[in-house]
Amino acid sequence: MSSDLLELIVENVLQGRRNSDDEGIEEGDFGQPGVAELVARALEDGINTEQVLIDGLSRGMQMVGDKYESGEYFIPDMLTAAEAVEAGMAVLEPYLVSGGEKAGRGKIVMATVEKDLHDIGKNLVTIMLKGAGFNVIDLGIDVPAARVVEVAEQEGAAVIGLSALLNTTMSNMSEVVKLLEEKGLHDRIKVLIGGAPVSDDFAREIGADSYGKDAFAAIKEAEKLIVSGGNV
Numbered sequence: 095m096s097s098d099l100l101e102l103i104v105e106n107v108l109q110g111r112r113n114s115d116d117e118g119i120e121e122g123d124f125g126q127p128g129v130a131e132l133v134a135r136a137l138e139d140g141i142n143t144e145q146v147l148i149d150g151l152s153r154g155m156q157m158v159g160d161k162y163e164s165g166e167y168f169i170p171d172m173l174t175a176a177e178a179v180e181a182g183m184a185v186l187e188p189y190l191v192s193g194g195e196k197a198g199r200g201k202i203v204m205a206t207v208e209k210d211l212h213d214i215g216k217n218l219v220t221i222m223l224k225g226a227g228f229n230v231i232d233l234g235i236d237v238p239a240a241r242v243v244e245v246a247e248q249e250g251a252a253v254i255g256l257s258a259l260l261n262t263t264m265s266n267m268s269e270v271v272k273l274l275e276e277k278g279l280h281d282r283i284k285v286l287i288g289g290a291p292v293s294d295d296f297a298r299e300i301g302a303d304s305y306g307k308d309a310f311a312a313i314k315e316a317e318k319l320i321v322s323g324g325n326v
């Protein structure tokens with residue numbers, strides 16, 4: 095039963111259906127529950143919030159990526175699917191956030207780097223970090239390095255979390271590290287990076303402090319960074 099609902103969430107992300115008013119990419123589903131209603135139903139049925147996020151919304155979006163790569167989907171399809179994921183996340187977020195029992199674990203500034211507009215992964219990481227009790231300030235997409243560092247300094251953040259999905263924008267992560275070094279802030283503000291083209295090796299190459307492959311790794315790595323000397 096629970097796996098049926100998760101499967102329906104995946105299918106409706108693929109169809110880009112936010113709710114029952116949406117037709118969907120293939121059309122004909124009008125009136126059937128969309129992602130928002132299905133997420134609410136999954137939670138009512140007691141399905142674990144992380145499972146809805148990872149095995150439902152995130153898996154659906156990953157499959158959209160596969161279809162784009164194989165030429166079956168185009169940019170407008172990716173956008174409608176992204177909107178459907180956002181509709182689901184809006185329903186899910188209050189549950190994840192109220193699940194954070196260990197509040198006050200440290201401040202994290204999150205951003206998608208300059209010239210990059212991808213935010214689904216960053217948003218997912220953000221709500222998971224909030225759910226794990228971190229105080230997260232999300233600066234959004236296309237954020238210049240100077241702005242990230244300025245806010246992190248002002249807010250006394252322990253960690254900066256950066257997301258990049260493009261080969262052409264991942265290098266902007268190193269601008270943040272360089273700026274922290276220049277301002278003598280890197281010893282107290284650590285940099286955690288993530289996003290599909292990024293890796294452990296790349297993190298080392300640019301002098302970032304850690305890399306997280308997904309939202310669960312983001313929590314683990316943030317915990318480690320804060321214990322190892324962030325400004326909690």
Ligand code: B12
Binds near residue numbers: 209215305
């Ligand atoms: C959705 C999408 C879009 C949407 C974005 C909507 C939105 N609101 O985000 C739109 C349509 C706008 C878009 C635009 C473009 N896109 Co696009 N897009 C995608 C797609 C299909 C899915 C990305 C996604 O949401 N994945 C699901 C999430 C959950 O996964 P994720 O982002 O990887 O995040 C996870 C981890 O990486 C990690 N993580 C992410 N961030 C962080 C941060 C930290 C700190 C940590 C620890 C972990 C972490 O945790 C997350 C959860 O597990 C990918 C294909 C793919 N397979 O990734 C292409 C893709 C990223 N796009 C691509 C391209 C080329 C573009 C465009 C240039 C297309 C164009 N010609 O205009 C533009 C660029 C716009 C810009 N300037 O940014 C390429 C990039 C190629 C490359 N490597 O450079 C990809 C790979 C598709 C492809 N194969 O060609 N895109």
